[in-house]
Amino acid sequence: MVTDVSLTETLPTRYYLDPTIWEIERHQIFAKTWVMVANDYQLPKTGDYVTEQVANWPIFVQRADDGSLRAFHNMCPHRAGPIVWEGTGHQANLVCRYHGWAFDKEGLLINARDFGADAPDGTCLTKVRAQSWRGMIFVCLDPTAPDLIEWLGGFIEECAPYPTESYRFHSRTIRHTAMNWKVYNDNFLEGYHLPLVHPAMSREVEALEYRITGKGDPRWNIHTAPRRDGQTWSGVWGYFYPCFSFDIFPGGMAVERWLPVGDDRMDLIFEYFFDENADDADTIVKDSEEVADEDVRVGEMVQKNLIAGLYKTGWLSPRHEYAVGEFHQLIRDAVDPYFS
Ligand code: FES
Ligand SMILES: [Fe+2]
Known part of the structure; x- marks a missing residue:
């Protein structure tokens, strides 16, 4: 049955392609x-x-002497060299990898190696805030934003039932994909595509019963789909704006x-964690995966069509794609005041 509701338009194509919008x-x-x-482990x-x-x-995050976290932009004020090499590693001191300038624990310059002059007073690394929640490390570049726990708000209570701390790291996969990040968001925020894109998964959960619920905060929502017993999926997913989610x-x-x-x-990064007694983790x-x-696969095809230029805008299903509409409104609110 079709109900008489006004349709919501998708974000226009330019939001996915325009370098000016990406910069905003x-x-x-x-x-x-x-x-x-990153993760505490x-x-x-x-x-x-x-x-x-x-x-x-x-940026990089490092374990400090007192067990706390410290984080900085991975950029030296001399000539933009790296303080640590990319990846994971161990480095006792904050000494630039390029010419060896040394910084103290707070990021203040303590020695400009063999420079031939005094570097200006106050020369320092640029700090980044780092906090962890339930073993997961988040960073924030904005010194004025609320603390992480306040930022996550009601999402914390929604995640409380899942004993994530008891799970151990199993494996990680990384995909370097050719799509705008919002194409993946749009896809994550609806179950409309499940029967077509994920036929095997749709035999395990009731895809047509996929529901996305929030509690008035458009930055996060919880997804559920009834699960058929004995299958991979528990039928619970969580999302927090702009690019974090978990699958139970x-x-x-x-x-x-x-x-x-x-x-x-x-x-696109997946990190898997399992209870030590889980015997079907590999499956x-x-x-x-x-x-x-x-x-x-579908996201990269969408991106190609956006680039091709024929598609300008579409419409969102009021039944299945309302969370996509909420996400698009968050993007408009953030971008439009700076873009004409
Ligand atoms: S760029 Fe860091 S010491 Fe030169
Ligand atoms: Fe999907």
């Missing part, structure tokens, strides 16, 4: 939000670090995040 998103969205970049010892790119800003499995979970690395590229991961491949 970098500053008005990603520089102002908390972004998950990756930094067991003082000096351990992880690097990541937050919307093309290279029997005896485990995947943390899924998609980090933009340009206006037309995005890294679950295989099934989840198949679904990720299916989502990337």
Whole structure:
């Protein structure tokens, strides 16, 4: 039955292609939000670090002497060299990898090696905020944003039932994809595509009963679909704006995040965690990876059509795609004041 409701338009194509909009998103969205970049288990010892790119800003998070986290832009004020090499590693001191300038724990310059002059007073690394929640490390480039826990708000209570801390790291996959990050968001925020894009998964959960619910905060929602017993999917997914989500499995979970690395590229990262007694973890991961491949395949095709230029805008299903509409409104609110 078709009901008489006014249709919501999708974000116009230019939001997915225009480098000016991507630049606005970098500053008005990603520089102002908390972004998950690492896990506590990756930094067991003082000096351990992880690097990541937050919307093309290279940053690193490091375990400090007192067990707390510290984070900086991975950029030296001398000539923009890296303080740590990319990836995960261990580095006791904050000494630039390029010419060896040394910085103290707070990032203040303490020695400009063999420079031949005094560097200006106050020369320092640029700090980034880092906090962890339930074993997951988030960073925020904005010194004025609320603390992480306040930022997550009601999402914390929704996640309380899942014993994520009892799960151990199992494996990680990274896909370098050719799509704007919002193409993946749009896809994540509706179950309308499940029967077509994920035929195997749709035999395991009731795809037509896929529901997305929030509690008035458009930044997050919880997805559920009734599960058929004994299958991979528990039928619970969570999303937090702009690019964080989790998938709950029997005896485990995947943390899924998609980090933009340009206006037309995005890294999709899955990290799997399981209870030590989970005996079918490998099968679950295989099934989840198949679904990720299916989502990337359709997303990259959507991106090609956006680039081709024929598509300008479409309409969102009031039954299945209302969360996409909420996401698009968040984008409009962030971008439009800076774009004409
Ligand atoms: S760029 Fe860091 S010491 Fe030169
Ligand atoms: Fe999907």
